[in-house]
Structures are given as structure tokens and as C-alpha cells.
Amino acid sequence: MDQRQKEIDNLKDYKYGFSTDIESTKAPKGLSEEVIKFISNIKKEPKWMLDFRLKAFERFKQLKEPDWQKPKYPKIDYQDLYYYSAPKSMDDKPKSLDELDPKLLETYKKLGIPLQEQARLNGIAVDAVFDSVSVATTFREELSKLGIIFCPISEAIQNHPELVKKYLGSVIPTTDHFFATLNSAVFTDGSFAYIPEGVRCPMELSTYFRINATNTGQFERTLIVADKRSYVSYLEGCTAPMRDENQLHAANVELIALDEAEIKYSTVQNWYPGDKDGKGGIYNFVTKRGLCKGKNSKISWTQVETGSAITWKYPSCILKGDNSVGEFYSIAITNNYQKADTGTKMIHLGKNTKSKIISKGISAGFSDMTYRGLVDISSKASNSNNYTQCDSLLMGNKCGAHTVPYIKNKNSESSIAHEATTSKISEEQLHYCQQRGLSAEEAVGLIVNGFCKEVLQQLPMEFAVEAQKLVGISLEGSVG
């Protein structure tokens, strides 16, 4: 019995809760023009990039922090954060994986990132982001044979300025909302991917994010451009070490799909959610937006959100090209004192555009979950349609599940259908499973996985397995 209890305790503790002791190069604390220049300088950025940042910063100074969201959080002192920190070993860049700081490699190993041989075997190209600077990128050569560019965005700024200049900020402008603008001003690194015309990316592009140094808001910037008739599937997975202080993460992700291109973006987010009393945890305030710029283009978001103290994000699609398609599949699980306010925006501008939203929310413990979404069919978007389904599952009467959809239809030839349900796991289902010999917890895991199946199916194989496990782990201790 003691042995079993121990095992459960071990499981309950955050699986990825460790932090690596590496010296960091930090920018001075606080947010100012100097800090932005410092970041820009250390990254040897061209002038246009610095101007981009400063323009965003000017705008940022005029903006007020939004407060309409459901999960409230203590006020963040933006002057008390470090906006740049890089592992020291970056000062002279390693030539190969072997030269990497062994501690760093160990961290990745614990996370199970297939950075070395495993990567090759799994066919995944990994652009591992440790804190804010990309450390190693594998498979780049193989990709470059096809003309695919997959590199840290700071490198892209150096080597492919024409592409970055053209697309950076074209979906999330520097004048966007508070957190997006903050990101535009101080973003440190992230991934850049460009798929040339007619190329189907042969492997899943993948990035693992880690937040390491305390008090470092991590400001990632990801830009993916799929040129005409190309296809790419991008994976993003996150885990973070256990820390007591709340950490802010305000990333920007921009996707651009040109004529007949398709982008599939999958996320498994499992950042530190805080302990079981709601202390600590990551603030995940991310702006993700995709633009279906060309005709017949498609962008599909899939997300599994199980971590973070507060998740606040709305991966969106702007369906500008005629016949373009936007999809959003989401599972959000909150337990203990976690809070999530997530959903999507589908903005139909082109003719014959279609969008589909499947959102599954599960809340347990003392957590709070909100689906907030917008479907907007403009008067020019003839013959468009949207289908939305959002289901919520509640476990216990201390948690909440909310649905706040905004539906705007300005076109009589277009149709919108929305449905939402809220319920709990029925006693009959539980009883049936237990009768067949499953424990209560296993039964819940099974039922929840069934509830989420529609979304899990959308994930690439490598992720689906991990996500399924995650769903189970996240809900441990929520029944009985």
C-alpha cells in the first residue's frame, strides 16, 4: 500500500520539474529602449529589424493591459522582468551536437527530445529552443536540399532578410494588442520556416520549447510561410521546469499560406501548471494567427493544452483567399487551480470559405475553463460556412466551464452552425468500465480519451501517443 501511495505521489509531482544550472547572459532588468537595443545588438540585427522593434515599443507604451478575460491574475510588473537571457555556452557557437553543453543535452534527454540519433530515426527535425536562443537545428541539410528553410528566426533575419521583412508582422502587425506588441518589441528567438513553391515537406517540423531561467519572460516569435502548392506540418511541444514564481510567456506565431498551400500546426502544451494549491505556474499568453492569403489554401490548428497556470490564447484564421479553409481542434484540460480562456477566431473574408471548430474542454478540481470564439462572416464572403462544436466536461462542483461564442453573419448565402453542450461523466459509464475491472481513474482516462478522440485524431502520430498519455496524467487525482 505504501509503495503504491509513493508511486502516486511521484506521479502527481510535475513530471518535467527540474531545472538546469547553466550560467545565463542576461539583459538588464526591465523594459526600455536600451534593453531593446541591447537585444537587437546582441543578435547583430540589421537596422530595419531594430526599427521594427522600436516601432512596436512606441505603440506598446500607449497600450493598456487588457482585463476582459475570465482568469484574473496578479498584476505583472513589466519592469521587473528580464527580457533576454541566453545560455552562456552560446557565446562561441558549437559546431556540432557533440560540442553542446552536456548539461543541456541531459535536460533534453530527460524531456525525451530526439535531438540526436533518435531524431533521425523518428524523422523529426528539431529546432530546440533553450530559453530564448536556438541551440541546435538538425536535419537542416536534408531540408535545404528541397529548398526548405527551417532555422531560428534570428538566423533568418541575417540570411533571408527579404523573406522575413516581407512577412514578419504581416499577420500580427506591430500595432496589435498588448501582448503581441510586447512580443514584437522584445522577441528573442523562435523558428522560421519557409516551404518553397510546390514542395511537400517530407517530415514533421518540430520545436521543443523550454523556459529555464527564473523571471525570464520568454518571447518567442515563429513565422511559417508556405508558398504556392506547398504543404507543411509543424509540431510545437512545451515543458518547463518547476518554479515558484509566475512566469510570463507571450509568444507570437504567424502563419501564411499562399495559393493552394496547406499548413498544419499542432501544439502540445504542458508547461508547469503550478502546484496543487495554485502556487506558481506559467502564464501562457500567446498570440497565434494564420492568414490564408491565397486561393484554396488551408490552415489547421490543433492544440492540446494541459499545462500552464493560465492559458489565454486564441489561435485564429483569417480566410482571405477564395475557397480557403480554416480548422481548429482543441483539447484543453484544467485541474487544481489552473485557468484557461481559449478558443479561436475564424474571420471569413473570401468567397466559398469554410471553417470548422471542434473544442473539448475538461475541467476538474478548482479550475476554470472558458471557450471564447468568434466566427465572423463578412458581407463579401458569399457561400461560406462554419461549423462549431464545443463540448465541456465537468468533474466536481468546484470547477467551472464556460462557453462564450460570438457569431456574426453578414452574408445571407452563408451559414453558421454552432452547438455546445456541458455535462459530466455519467455514473453508468463509470460503473460499466469499473465492472470490467478498470479502476476509477483508468475508467475516467478512457472516457475522457473517448471524449477527446475527434481532436486527438488530428494530431500527427508522434504527438498523438504523447498527448493521450498527457490527458491521463493531467486528470490524475481528480476523481474519487
Add this chain to the structure above:
Amino acid sequence: MKEQLQKDFNNIIKNLSLSQKDIEIKKFYLDNFINRGFPNRREEEWKFSDLNQIIKKNIGELSFYSDYTSTNKVDTSVFVDGLEHNKIVFINGRIEKIDFDYEKKDKIEIIDQSESINKFNNNNSLSDLNNAFTNKSFKILVKKGYQFSKPLIIYHTTNSKIWSKNINLRLNFELDKDSSLRLIDLFNDTSEKNFLNIFYNFDLKENSVLKNYKVDKFENKNIKYSFNNIQQDKNSISETFILSSGSNFFKNEINCNLNGEYSSAFVNGILSLNNDKHHEIRTIINHLTENTKSYQLIKSVLEESSKAAYQGKIFVNSKAQKTDGYQLSKAILLNKDSEFNAKPELEIYADDVKCSHGSSSGSLNENAIFYLMTRGLNYHQSRELLINGFLLDVVEKITDSEIKNLIKNMIGIKE
């Protein structure tokens, strides 16, 4: 607008014999309103209908003072034929006639409450406006065990004497244990460009039944806002039906608190609009205790460049286990310029509940029209038939057969 408000307010105070304390309270609400102004789209609840803009565009400058000293002649031609009923007649915001001919006088009490101000917690500046400017308010008390034998029709009539005026109305209803009331609000305007601001408060005690039918059918150029606040005790039932069609702008708001076990609320609505009308229904159903139920069905048919919005919220607090809450909104857009916005919202803190909402909008089904045309109907007839069928669904929800027929006749739905 501020000076106008102050001036009109002073005029009203002069004509009313109020205690110093009441004047202070009214002043407080006036200041609140002056501070906040008419609701605009920056407020979440008015996101889809910016009243400030609508008033500016349709009316321009409003005046808030009405002379209630002179009487208006009651035009009996507006009365509903073929249905025996009790009457309350408002003309230009002044009560001209109260008539409970069909009821036992000792079972109903009409209490003048003009002196006391009761608060509305809908957190909106229109309640401040109403509090500051209502000149008379009555409470209608239906005593224990009394069931109204005939429906009560409240005629909201305006005539061409008023122009660019704001009219504030307020009525309170209390339904004591085991009582019941059927209430029809009938809007009939020959005036133009006025803003009506109507607040009803319903207090439903144990086992009482309220049926409220709001009918805005006749074409007019007025702007209206109506707020129903319903408090429900154990086993009570409230049924609200809204036919929103005639006015230039109409926003109906229902706030229903299900305080007692086994209480239930039904809200059904039709938004049938043409030209550039803009109507909205907003409902908030608060499930506050166990075993409560609510059902909502809203259907819209939008022609020309009309605009409709529906905002519905079901709130379930953590004590309210075994709640059933359903909500459905459907809209047909008949013209490329018409627009439908919806925000069906669920806020749920209890796990043993069954809640759902659905919302759809689109055009008429061309296949269905084609089918009907192959059976010999022309395009127009087919269209009519489909729309009637669509709306009939809501009308059929009316539980009172007399009133159901009345409303069917008004809309012109044939079976």
C-alpha cells in the same frame, strides 16, 4: 445633453410632490446617468447594438420632460377584439385607464409606489435613467391563490403629440402563492422618433404562474428598450414570449433568477424584421438552486437590410445541481444586406447539469423551395410557407391557446 437632462429633471421634480430624501435619490441616479450616458458598443452587453449611436442617428436630441398633467383621450379602436380582457392603458407614458372588470376586486391590489424607488441590478445606465425620470410607478399584487380569469393587456400607446421624447415606464408585479397571471404587452404607436424605456419587475412566489407576451407588431419609428426582471420562488413558472417586429429599434432584455427549487423559465422569441430595423433579445437565466429548468427558443427572419442580435446567457452556480438549461437560436437571412449576430453563452459551475446551446444562421433552403415549386406552388408561396413553418415552431410554444390564436392571427400565420 447634460443641460437638457438637468433642466428636464428640475421640471419633473417641480411637478411631483416628493420628499427631500426621494429627490436626493433621484438626483443620485440622474448623476449616474449623466456620467455614463446612453450605453454604447464599448459595453459588452451593447456590443451588437450601440444605443447611443442609434438614438443619435434616429432621433437626435432627446427631451426628457413630458407634461403629465393633461389627460389623453383613450382611443378604443386599438383594443383587441374577440378576447375578453382586463386593461391598463398607457398613452405617451401616462396611465389613462386601469380596468379589472373581469376580476374579483378584493383579490387584486394596485399600490401606488411612486414615492419609493426600487433598484434594478442590471448594471446599465438605462435603469439610472428610469429611476431618475419615472413619474409614477404602480405595483400590482395578485393575492394568494387567485388566478386571473381573463388576461391582462397593457396597451403601450403613443400618439403624434410627442416627438423626440424619452418616456420612462415602470411596473411591479407580485404574484403571491398559488396565483397566476396572463399578461400581454401590446405596443401601438402613431408617434415617431421617441425612446421608450420600460422596466418591469416580477416577483413570483411559490407555485405561481406568470405568462408574459410582448407583442411589438405595428410599424413605427420609435426606439424601445424593455427590461423584465423576474424573481422565481419554489415551483413557480414563468413563460415569456416576445414578438419583436414593428419598431425601428427594440431591445428586449430578460433577467430571470431561479431562486427556488423546481422553478422553471421559458423564453421564446420571434424577431421578424424588414427595412433597416435593428432588434435584439438578450436573456440571462440564473440557475441558483437545485432542480431548476430553463428553455429558450429564438427565431429570426431578416429581410432587406435589417439586423438582429441575440445574446443569451445561462448561468449555473455551484449549488444548482440537476439543472436543465437549453437554448436554441436560429436565423434566416433573406437578403444579402441583412445581418445576424449571436452570443449564446454558458457559465457553469456545477457538474451534474445538462446544458446546451445551439445557434445557426443561413439562407432559406433552396431545395425545399424547389420541392414545393414542383408541387405547384409559385416561388413566393413556397417561400412564405417555409418561413411560416419556421416561425410557427415558436408560436406553438405558447401554452395559452386563446392567446396563441390571437398571436397567430396577428402574424397572419395560417395552419
